Amino acid sequence: xxxxxxxxxxxxxxxxxxxxxxxxxxxxxxxxxxxxxxxxxxxxxxxxxxxxxxxxxxxxxxxxxxxxxxxxxxxxxxxxxxxxxxxxxxxxxxxxxxxxxxxxxxxxxxxxxxxxxxxxxxxxxxxxxxxxxxxxxxxxxxxxxxxxxxxxxxxxxxxxxxxxxxxxxxxxxxxxxxxxxxxxxxxxxxxxxxxxxxxxxxxxxxxxxxxxxxxxxxxxxxxxxxx
Numbered sequence: 001x002x003x004x005x006x007x008x009x010x011x012x013x014x015x016x017x018x019x020x021x022x023x024x025x026x027x028x029x030x031x032x033x034x035x036x037x038x039x040x041x042x043x044x045x046x047x048x049x050x051x052x053x054x055x056x057x058x059x060x061x062x063x064x065x066x067x068x069x070x071x072x073x074x075x076x077x078x079x080x081x082x083x084x085x086x087x088x089x090x091x092x093x094x095x096x097x098x099x100x101x102x103x104x105x106x107x108x109x110x111x112x113x114x115x116x117x118x119x120x121x122x123x124x125x126x127x128x129x130x131x132x133x134x135x136x137x138x139x140x141x142x143x144x145x146x147x148x149x150x151x152x153x154x155x156x157x158x159x160x161x162x163x164x165x166x167x168x169x170x171x172x173x174x175x176x177x178x179x180x181x182x183x184x185x186x187x188x189x190x191x192x193x194x195x196x197x198x199x200x201x202x203x204x205x206x207x208x209x210x211x212x213x214x215x216x217x218x219x220x221x222x223x224x225x226x227x
Contacts, residue, residue: 014101040072162216
């Protein structure tokens with residue numbers, strides 16, 4: 001029996017690859033992308049993805065986007081209250097599970113499982129336990145294209161912000177950094193891959209420091225006017 005699920009969508013490579021994997025599993029029907037947005041800036045938290053690029057991703061994936069606005073600053077209580085409402089709405093639409101792109105952080109998985117326990121929604125972790133070096137290489141070989149949009153300079157040099165997520169990037173990573181950034185070393189935004197019907201034209205913007213992190217802006221590229 002096929003289960004209708006939502007995918008927790010960060011706009012980055014792990015959630016994008018989770019979508020690709022879920023579409024190859026006949027027991028699931030991905031019915032939409034669930035995203036939290038910083039309402040003050042209209043961007044995805046930590047990834048800082050602009051709403052326009054987020055909507056372009058949903059269009060390229062051929063899926064509806066369910067955006068959950070969060071206040072800024074946002075307490076854990078506010079976050080959990082907003083997610084309870086989102087989960088209730090999902091159940092009312094016939095959704096049976098929510099999938100996450102988590103890889104190996106046990107405390108994060110336990111938190112998600114505990115919070116979904118009373119909602120009627122089952123947690124699904126399609127990438128869980130995969131070797132992250134292998135996974136990073138698999139993503140790149142499979143055609144995923146992404147840029148690094150956030151770097152924690154305490155773990156990774158600031159110069160990595162704005163780079164392409166490619167083999168050269170992986171080769172240059174310090175040994176202590178997880179190849180998928182699962183410990184929070186970096187975050188990405190995806191603009192092409194097998195989970196999309198077409199690539200999204202993007203261009204890089206400013207690189208800034210904010211709240212102790214380095215953010216590299218990526219936006220949907222303006223079409224070039226015909227001469």
